[in-house]
Amino acid sequence: MYFLRRLLFLLPLTLLIITLAFFLVRVAPGGPFDRERRPASPAVERALAARYHLDESLVSQYLRFLGLRWERQPDGSWKRAPGGLITGDLGLSLKYRNHSVSDIIRQGLPISLTLGGTAFLFALGFGIPMGFYTAVRRGGAGDWMGSLLALVFICVPGFVIGPVLILLLALKAGWFPVGLWGTASHVVLPMTALGLYFGGRVARLTREGVGQALQSEFVRTAHAKGLSPAGVLLRHALPLGVMPVVSYSGPMLADLLTGSFVVENIFQIPGIGVFMVNSSLSRDYTMVVGLVLLYALMLLVLNLAVDLAYSLLDPRVRHD
């Protein structure tokens, strides 16, 4: 019931988000066709606006975007304007005018998904063991070293790590390509640059979570029952300790899967992260709305998945 309610709620929430995006991006000064050079004549300017319906009122543009605008035909009858969200059509990109928004997403998303997915696994793969280790060795030299390292990963941004990785491992050592996409070796450096930050966060969350679990009573009970220390740690403390990581995974995955502007830019990767930022700078209205829709859907769905995972992992959490 709970999840059904959440699922039903998802639709109006998404609609609200893209409606906001639709109007906000149009509030910003300038338009998609403003350039340093003005068109040959005002007639050309008007024709360009008319071609993409930017000359209509905001309300009618919005209805057209939804696919709920009826137009009077030359013969006097009324007909729904073609396209629109209800038909799954996000329209043409206003900047890349030979591509539809869906085209660009279809082409770039798999790349961003691959990069984000591997970075996610990478972050979990080193973050959880690192956090677990530092929690167990709390106060010791290992904790100190590990926690410091995690902090460094969090503090040093991707636009520093990326170029450093390129300089050392690609330009100097020649082990990996400096950029572009296509083979497995293209994935390694951007995955690392993208995943280190999240791995650092995961390590810290795991450290806190496991640390708290170690203090809790059921762990003390388990010890008292005479379970082996390793068994206590792995069977009882770890599952509870990673709960904060699970709840962080939703937004983290949404962030990673929708592409990273910085990392895709540094490695010249043809994902959608670059479009995420550039579309709003270039006032590519249709693209902004399309990408916001994608991001919103991913975030909402993943958060739902996290809640579902929660109730499976932690017997204390119940949704009725």
Added chain:
Amino acid sequence: MIHNGAEAETIDPQVLTGQPDGRVASALFEGLTRFDPRTGRGVPGLAHSWDISPDGLRYTFHLRTNAAFSTGEPIHAEDFVWSWRRAVDPVTAADYSGFFFYVKGGQAIATGATNRLETLGIRAVDPATFEVTLVNPTPFFPDLCAMRIMAVIPRATVERLGDQWVRADPLPCSGPYQLESWRPNDRIRLRANPHYWDAASVGCERVDLLSGDSPTAALNLYLTGDVDFLIDKVVIPSELGDVLVRRPDFHSYAYLATYFFRFNVTRKPFDDPRVRRAIGLVVDRRRIVERITRMGEQPASALTPPGTGGYVPPAGLGHAALLATNAADYAVAMRAAALEAQRLLAEAGYPGGSGFPPFTYMFNAGGGGGARQHENIGVEMQASLREHLGLQMELRPVEWKTYLSDMSQLNFDMIRGSWVGDYQDPTTFLDCFLADSGNNRTGWRSTRYDGLLSAAAAEPDSAKRFALLREAETLLVREEAPIVTLYSYVGLFAFDPERWEGIHPNLTGEHPVWAIRRRVAGGARSAVASATAP
């Protein structure tokens, strides 16, 4: 493999505006002329020759008999008539349809005064003969004919697919290449067009044009050999410019573009030419190119860059200092200019800058190294104005679209500007400041300036024409000074001259892809030169 800079917005030769878009479109579509890779001027393309009537108003182009689209259909004069009519029709929404203002009837159609496309002064005399009637003798008309918007496009495909005709598969192309694939934000792959009239001269069978916004990534790819050419200055990190231009594989050359700033002459105190001239006199142009831009730019006091079609630009504000051959002379000349500027400012009622209201200098910021230079130049000007004139100028960095929109609405005091010329004639710069030009954006209107430009347009004699243009430009950069120019740009490209050839420096920065070829020992031409496959 060529790094082409930003992703092409569209490759429709009639509506595109960007330079990366233009490089792709030039490879795919050709017009009556094409750009010479050495000079950047228009030389015979699909037309093998042309006759000009004695009054310079009628051009009769003779088309090649082997002119054909990549799909095999022949190209006739009728195709040009149809293509040009589509380009000039405002419904097509071609930003560059202003090039048709030179053709009789073009302006009336492009501005919407008439919708009768057949009134455009062009006609197909027979399938191989195309006749154009011009408004004025236009000595650079063959250059214009090489522009993308003048290229011939496939009528049947356009009529079938409308706006999205360039996505046709196969796409009938009239240029040296045809489109093999296009992955947005990744690459455009071109394959030689076997039906091209000059297919024998096309140097590479297959070419990848990479797109990406990061100059650092582009440089990395070039340094590791993943990319063979950096064809545009925008993909070369400007922070490293002064280091890179000293490498043997980086070539810097004079480029048809000028960096300047605009005054809003509708606002006080910039409505007073004396104020504008005072400011124009004290900016330290040499310091800007030597300390900030550092790629070999030439300080400029006039709008038209030197060497534009044989025209000699006039001496603008601050020109005297630029003649100095050493630092000591330059300092002396700059001091003299500062004294003159202080006198002008006092005459305007602001002795020593007292009573001068605070004002802002607006420029676009963000988005890479080029924009950081705008800020440094602003800081430099701020210091000059304070030191010599006692003026308080505040810097106002804004994001690109805000910059454009404020500039168009005259919502600024002083604003950064730049202009890239389209063809090698001073009018490509001077036309901007006509009273009714959409590119004016200063609020400055001068009937004398407009009169001189229209007199020049009607003048058949080249020397007299240039004299009229020089008089107009003097008004613009010396007497009235609604703008103050700082320097002429340089272009920059990079490739290994041991391995490749065919890219030459020229003013308009036209580097046709077909001319690029792999160097073979002994100078033999290689027909299959593409080692660029991934």
